[in-house]
Structures are given as C-alpha cells and as structure tokens.
Amino acid sequence: MDKFQSVRGFHDLMGDELRRFRYVSELIREKLLLYNFEEIVLPVVEYLEVFQRSIGETTDIVQKEMFAFQDRKGRWLALRPEGTAGAVRAYIQHSLYALKPYMKLFYEGPMFRYERPQAGRYRQFHQIGAEVFGSKDPLTDAELISLVYEILSELGIPVVIEINSIGCKICRPAYRSVLLEYLSHVERNLCEVCIDRKDRNPLRVLDCKVPACKEAVKEAPKMVDYLCEECREHYTRLKEYLSALSIPYRENPYLVRGLDYYTKTVFEAVSEELGITVIAGGRYDYLVEELGGPPTPAVGFAVGLERLSMLVKEVPAQEPLYFVIPFGPVEDFALWVAKRLRAEGKRVELSYRKGSLKKQLELANRLGVRYAVIVGEEEKAGSFYTLKDMETGEQVRVEITF
RNA sequence: GAGAGCGUAGCUCAGCUGGCAGAGCAGUGGACUGUGGAUCCACGGGUCGCGGGUUCGACUCCCGUCGCUCUCCCCA
Numbered sequence: 249m250d251k252f253q254s255v256r257g258f259h260d261l262m263g264d265e266l267r268r269f270r271y272v273s274e275l276i277r278e279k280l281l282l283y284n285f286e287e288i289v290l291p292v293v294e295y296l297e298v299f300q301r302s303i304g305e306t307t308d309i310v311q312k313e314m315f316a317f318q319d320r321k322g323r324w325l326a327l328r329p330e331g332t333a334g335a336v337r338a339y340i341q342h343s344l345y346a347l348k349p350y351m352k353l354f355y356e357g358p359m360f361r362y363e364r365p366q367a368g369r370y371r372q373f374h375q376i377g378a379e380v381f382g383s384k385d386p387l388t389d390a391e392l393i394s395l396v397y398e399i400l401s402e403l404g405i406p407v408v409i410e411i412n413s414i415g416c417k418i419c420r421p422a423y424r425s426v427l428l429e430y431l432s433h434v435e436r437n438l439c440e441v442c443i444d445r446k447d448r449n450p451l452r453v454l455d456c457k458v459p460a461c462k463e464a465v466k467e468a469p470k471m472v473d474y475l476c477e478e479c480r481e482h483y484t485r486l487k488e489y490l491s492a493l494s495i496p497y498r499e500n501p502y503l504v505r506g507l508d509y510y511t512k513t514v515f516e517a518v519s520e521e522l523g524i525t526v527i528a529g530g531r532y533d534y535l536v537e538e539l540g541g542p543p544t545p546a547v548g549f550a551v552g553l554e555r556l557s558m559l560v561k562e563v564p565a566q567e568p569l570y571f572v573i574p575f576g577p578v579e580d581f582a583l584w585v586a587k588r589l590r591a592e593g594k595r596v597e598l599s600y601r602k603g604s605l606k607k608q609l610e611l612a613n614r615l616g617v618r619y620a621v622i623v624g625e626e627e628k629a630g631s632f633y634t635l636k637d638m639e640t641g642e643q644v645r646v647e648i649t650f
Numbered sequence: 651g652a653g654a655g656c657g658u659a660g661c662u663c664a665g666c667u668g669g670c671a672g673a674g675c676a677g678u679g680g681a682c683u684g685u686g687g688a689u690c691c692a693c694g695g696g697u698c699g700c701g702g703g704u705u706c707g708a709c710u711c712c713c714g715u716c717g718c719u720c721u722c723c724c725c726a
Contacts, residue, residue, distance in 0.1 A: 307724090361724090553726085620685085638687075
C-alpha cells in the first residue's frame with residue numbers, strides 16, 4: 249500500500265528546522281511589539297479580486313501563481329499569496345483609519361504560491377509582514393528599514409539593504425515614456441519576456457536577470473533622475489535618516505518590485521551569500537484608495553520565515569532537560585517529583601520505561617538529558633532525590649523541602 | 651513554464667558487464683533492577699518509487715510515469 253505523502257510544495261515543519269523557525273519568528277515578533285506594532289490575524293482566503301486589484305493583474309503572482317478556486321456558490325476565492333492585500337482590506341473594512349491618526353499592524357502566517365519548489369521556497373510558506381497606514385513621512389520608511397536592519401543584525405545575518413524610489417502618479421508616467429522611448433531603441437537586444445513586458449510594465453525590464461537585458465539597460469534613464477519635487481525630497485530625506493541611523497544601504501536604481509502597488513520607496517534586504525532577498529518592502533500610497541478606502545499613504549515590508557531561518561547559523565540552546573527515573577516500585581513518588589521540578593520551571597521528562605539503572609541512564613543519553621533524577625526506594629523513604637549531571641558524572645543528594 | 655541530478659531497510663549509502671538483497675548507524679531483546687556517554691551476543695526490518703518492454707533471468711539495460719532535490723523565470 250502506498251504511503252500518503254504531503255502535497256508537493258507543502259511540508260511539515262518539525263525538529264531542528266522548526267526550532268530555528270520559532271526562534272526567528274519570535275525574535276521578529278518581539279521586535280515588532282517594541283516598535284508598537286499591533287498584531288492582526290488575517291484570514292488565509294480572500295476574494296480573488298482583492299489580490300487582482302492590489303497586486304496587479306499583469307503580475308506573475310496573479311497571472312500564474314495563485315491558488316484560486318470557486319466556492320459552492322461559484323464565487324472566486326484565492327489562498328493569499330501575500331499579506332498586504334488582506335491587511336489593506338481589513339483596514340478599510342473595519343474603518344481603522346477612523347480609530348487612530350495612523351495605524352501600525354503586523355501579521356504572521358502561511359502564504360501560498362503555485363511555484364516550482366526549490367531551496368528555501370515552498371508553495372506554502374510563512375511570512376511576517378508589517379504595515380504602517382496613514383503616514384507619508386519618510387521618517388516612517390526610515391524606521392521600517394531600521395527595524396528590518398535590526399532584526400537581521402540580531403539574527404546574525406549579513407545583508408545589504410538596497411533602496412530605490414520608483415516615484416508616484418505625478419512623476420512616473422513621464423519617466424515611463426522616457427524609458428519606453430529608450431527601450432524601443434534597444435528592443436532587439438532584449439529577451440523575449442522583456443519585449444513582452446516592455447509595454448505592460450516597462451519598469452520591470454530594469455531588473456531582468458538576463459545578461460543581455462542587463463547590458464541593454466545599462467544606459468537606461470533612471471527613475472531617480474526623473475522624480476518630482478515631492479518624491480525627490482522624500483527620497484533625499486530617507487537617505488539622510490538612514491545615514492543618521494548608521495544603516496549601511498546601497499542605492500540600486502534598477503530595484504523594482506514585482507507587485508504593482510508600490511510607490512516612492514522600495515527596499516530589499518539581500519543576502520549576498522545566497523543571492524536571495526530575505527526581507528522586502530516599500531511604500532504603497534494609493535492602494536488603500538484603490539481598494540475603496542479613503543486616500544491613505546502606507547508603507548510595509550514582509551519577511552519570508554523559511555528563507556530567513558535557513559540563514560540563521562546558531563539558535564540558542566534549549567533548556568536543560570531533567571530526566572526522572574523511577575527505580576523500583578516508586579512510580580507515585582517519581583510522578584510527584586517530576587511535577588515538583590516542573591513547578592520550579594524546569595523542563596522535565598519522566599521515564600516511561602522499566603529497566604536496570606544502567607538501561608535508564610543509556611536511555612537518558614539517547615534522549616539528550618542533562619540531569620538524571622534518580623528516585624528509588626531509598627530516596628522515597630528519605631524524601632530526597634539523587635541528581636546526576638550527565639556531562640560531568642557528578643552526583644548529589646537533593647533534599648526535598650516542604 | 652524551461653532545464654539538470656537523484657529514487658535500494660527508519661537514516662546514510664554500496665550493489666561491477668544482467669545471475670541468491672547488502673553494510674554502517676538507528677531500533678528491539680538479552681548474563682545486567684543502584685550508575686550512562688563506541689563491551690559483547692542475538693533478532694526484526696525490503697513491492698530496489700510505479701507501470702511496461704528486452705531477456706532463460708532485470709535493483710542493474712530501454713521506454714513511460716510519479717516523486718524528491720537543485721537551477722532558471724518569479725518572488726519573501
């Protein structure tokens with residue numbers, strides 16, 4: 249009989265992998281709480297349209313990577329491929345803009361994209377995302393990038409922060425036509441995909457990885473040179489703030505995000521070791537309005553937890569384990585001792601097996617025990633236990649006080 | 651969507667030119683119910699991913715298929 253297997257791209261998180269994952273996610277959560285972000289638990293399913301309208305009809309995510317399906321009444325739903333769309337939907341649905349002058353939310357949970365699985369990439373993966381609604385000040389962008397940088401520093405993950413500005417409604421159309429004009433001159437050198445996406449979303453051609461395209465856009469006009477007054481000032485101040493915070497960043501004029509909703513600031517934290525982006529984000533000043541809310545500027549970022557965990561070299565050791573060994577007919581006493589040790593805050597395992605003391609200690613070794621707690625008839629009669637350090641072999645008698 | 655590599659015991663893997671299915675580790679039991687971290691002995695464990703073909707004979711060769719891993723694209 250064939251064994252069942254998990255669905256392609258969906259995997260079980262456990263053991264050391266899970267310990268790393270939890271270490272990472274807990275560290276990030278703590279950090280977000282320090283920055284006074286408030287958690288929101290969002291549904292995993294939204295109406296398909298929420299994603300189409302926010303991420304963009306022409307993006308790869310929407311065109312070919314969504315788990316979309318119809319419910320029993322024929323409505324189109326989708327498993328969320330990212331968190332921002334849902335966060336914005338919730339922000340509008342609950343009129344959170346009326347609650348506070350600005351709102352800082354974070355969420356954590358599984359995301360779903362129908363992609364070919366590979367190292368650090370799954371069809372179900374996990375993200376923590378943070379969004380600030382209601383502030384157009386570059387101070388916000390700077391603080392968010394600072395938060396990202398702090399997280400990565402504390403995890404000991406070397407990254408480069410890349411930033412760029414992709415302008416706004418005012419300056420991007422002008423730049424777009426300048427860029428289109430340029431691209432039409434070098435079109436014969438572009439890859440097929442780029443020729444195709446040139447008209448749909450010319451900015452994306454800039455960050456194409458195909459060498460020929462990279463070469464072709466080397467002399468391309470840069471968005472940063474075409475920013476309007478407001479965008480230029482925003483970008484300049486952002487850079488000042490980053491310098492003030494001593495955050496090493498690198499300007500990448502070709503940094504363009506794959507989601508349509510971004511405006512002004514975009515940024516990525518890139519691990520140069522693996523050549524992958526671990527945290528990415530940016531500003532999306534029109535999205536709230538586009539999804540039916542009041543005009544509300546916003547910035548956010550998302551971090552891929554599997555990817556980030558993969559880069560973490562060391563996780564803090566677990567609490568030392570105490571192993572209570574009932575030796576002889578003293579199970580009642582052993583149960584009691586185990587409970588008592590746990591009440592003291594210790595991590596305790598009670599041996600569920602019988603056997604000679606030798607066997608029990610062998611068992612202790614295999615379970616990775618730090619302290620063996622031997623309780624036999626002598627111990628029970630005298631109200632004490634024998635504590636043996638499995639690393640040093642030292643053994644002491646510990647009186648139980650009441 | 652495109653490409654490459656790999657599927658043999660719970661794990662890591664060997665298996666030659668086609669001829670009885672193997673090892674180490676792990677597991678279980680054992681002179682051993684008051685002292686472990688490489689003592690010894692014994693034992694269990696397999697549809698050789700699946701289907702077909704070639705052959706007297708296939709883990710081995712051929713075709714197909716599924717899965718896993720990795721790369722590109724894309725993305726966190």
